[in-house]
Each structure stands twice: as structure tokens, then as C-alpha cells.
Amino acid sequence: MARRRQIYEGKAKVLYEGPEPGTLIQYFKDDATAFNNRKHAVISGKGVLNNRISEYLMTRLNEMGVPTHFVRRLNMREQLVYEVEIIPIEVVVRNVAAGSFAKRFGTAEGTPLPRSIVEYYYKSDELGDPMITEEHITAFGWASPQDLDDIVALSLRINDYMSGLFLGIGVKLVDFKLEFGRLYNEQGDMRIVLADEVTPDSCRLWDVQSNERLDKDRFRHDLGMVSEAYREVARRLGILPEGELVELKPQAGKDARPFAPKKAGEPVKDSGASSA
Numbered sequence: 001m002a003r004r005r006q007i008y009e010g011k012a013k014v015l016y017e018g019p020e021p022g023t024l025i026q027y028f029k030d031d032a033t034a035f036n037n038r039k040h041a042v043i044s045g046k047g048v049l050n051n052r053i054s055e056y057l058m059t060r061l062n063e064m065g066v067p068t069h070f071v072r073r074l075n076m077r078e079q080l081v082y083e084v085e086i087i088p089i090e091v092v093v094r095n096v097a098a099g100s101f102a103k104r105f106g107t108a109e110g111t112p113l114p115r116s117i118v119e120y121y122y123k124s125d126e127l128g129d130p131m132i133t134e135e136h137i138t139a140f141g142w143a144s145p146q147d148l149d150d151i152v153a154l155s156l157r158i159n160d161y162m163s164g165l166f167l168g169i170g171v172k173l174v175d176f177k178l179e180f181g182r183l184y185n186e187q188g189d190m191r192i193v194l195a196d197e198v199t200p201d202s203c204r205l206w207d208v209q210s211n212e213r214l215d216k217d218r219f220r221h222d223l224g225m226v227s228e229a230y231r232e233v234a235r236r237l238g239i240l241p242e243g244e245l246v247e248l249k250p251q252a253g254k255d256a257r258p259f260a261p262k263k264a265g266e267p268v269k270d271s272g273a274s275s276a
């Protein structure tokens with residue numbers, strides 16, 4: 001098979017040239033990084049699960065009218081996406097205090113917020129993704145005021161929809177990070193679409209009953225059972241067809257012990273840094 005041209009390699013994904021102009025192939029790796037790359041590991045099977053979970057969530061979001069870059073899943077680790085001009089901003093929506101928010105404001109993890117809070121971070125590994133405001137975004141021209149209006153409206157719709165979807169399967173959507181891009185049609189018209197991924201790498205997902213973490217915090221804070229937690233999210237979403245995830249085997253070492261996750265509010269190591 002002819003080697004595909006690699007367009008970009010990120011921490012958890014690789015982008016290749018797509019089969020048609022205006023498309024890309026998004027490949028999900030098993031790599032996990034945290035704390036601005038200071039922590040790295042390979043979590044066997046994570047890429048397969050994230051590919052499926054992002055496919056599922058992007059499809060549901062598309063159906064309820066949120067435009068996304070997702071076209072279709074191609075295989076276990078790859079999906080076809082539209083090529084978009086990525087807006088260099090991470091949009092974080094929070095429903096419950098956790099992570100860098102809990103650290104910044106001294107709020108106990110797990111405290112419900114009076115209303116959903118939208119934050120922006122500038123995508124820059126060198127700078128450690130600094131928090132920014134709308135002023136920075138429009139002054140530096142990263143997005144126009146109109147783009148930002150669309151981004152906030154979409155982010156809040158996504159939050160409402162996904163909060164309900166996850167609550168229906170016994171999961172609290174604590175917070176999440178979104179990325180958006182500009183998609184141009186042949187006439188040159190532009191619209192803002194959801195890009196990147198929506199997975200337990202980019203969302204904090206807690207079991208409603210026990211507050212067990214079912215997301216990347218298990219990796220960030222050495223809670224163990226990382227791929228099992230992602231698998232549990234996929235199972236609850238109903239997207240784990242029998243026999244399909246053959247790559248997922250119990251991992252040796254600490255991931256092999258019985259599932260005994262930490263709960264929200266319990267002390268975790270190095271709670272904080274946003275460069276996830």
C-alpha cells in the first residue's frame with residue numbers, strides 16, 4: 001500500500017491526507033500525556049475506544065444540528081474527517097468544580113457550579129495553554145466576534161445535550177474541552193464546526209452514584225484501570241459490540257488489580273495543571 005502523507009502528529013492522534021481533497025484521516029494512538037507532556041504512557045486499547053466514543057458522540061451531535069468535522073469511521077483506529085482551519089483555542093465548559101478550576105479558585109472538587117462556565121485557553125504547548133479571555137481572542141485575531149458568538153452558542157448546546165445523554169447512562173459530565181474549526185464550501189462560504197475529538201481524554205466523566213472517575217484523570221493521577229474506565233464509558237453508551245475490541249486486554253502491573261477507583265474529593269497527586 002502506498003504510504004500516506006502525514007499532515008500532523010499530536011500527542012494522542014495523527015492526521016493523514018484523506019482520500020479526497022478537503023478530507024483527512026484522523027488516527028487515534030494509545031499514547032496518553034499530561035501536565036504539558038511531563039507525563040507520558042501508552043494505554044493499550046485507548047485509541048480504539050476513543051475512536052468509537054468520538055464517532056458516537058459526534059454522530060449524535062450532528063443529528064441534533066451541531067455541525068462537526070466528522071464524516072465516518074473507517075476502521076478500529078481511524079476516522080474520515082473534513083479538513084478544517086483549526087481555531088487555536090481550547091474551549092472548556094464546566095458544570096462542576098474540578099481540575100485546574102478547583103485549584104485556581106480553591107473550590108473543593110465536586111462542588112456544583114452555580115451555572116455552566118465557559119473558559120478559553122490558547123493552544124500552545126510552549127506556553128502551557130494559558131487561559132485567555134475574549135479580548136485576547138479578538139485582539140490577536142484568533143477568532144472574530146461572530147466566530148466567538150457561534151463557538152459559545154455551540155459549546156452551550158453541546159453541554160446541554162451531552163449532560164443529558166451522559167446522565168441517562170449514570171455519568172456526570174463534570175467538564176470538557178472542545179476545539180472548533182472553519183469549514184469552507186466550494187462557494188467559499190465558511191461555517192464553524194466542532195473538530196478534534198470528544199472522548200474521555202477531553203471530558204471529565206464521573207459515575208453518578210460513586211463519583212468514580214471514568215476519564216483521563218485516572219491516568220493523570222495514577223488511579224489505575226485507565227482503559228477499563230474508557231471501556232466502561234463505551235459499554236454504557238452501548239457501543240461495545242461483542243468481540244470487536246480484540247486489542248483490549250487487561251494490562252499488567254497496577255492496572256491488573258481489582259477496580260478500586262478513587263472518588264471525587266479524595267486527595268489526588270498534583271491536582272491541577274491544565275495542559276492535559
Ligand code: 5GP
Nearest residue numbers: 099100175176177201202203204273274276
Ligand atoms: P482542566 O483545565 O481542569 O485541566 O481541564 C478541564 C477539562 O478540559 C478537562 O475535562 C480536561 O480533560 C480538558 N482539557 C483541558 N486541556 C486539555 C488538553 O490539552 N487536552 C485534552 N485532551 N483535554 C484537555
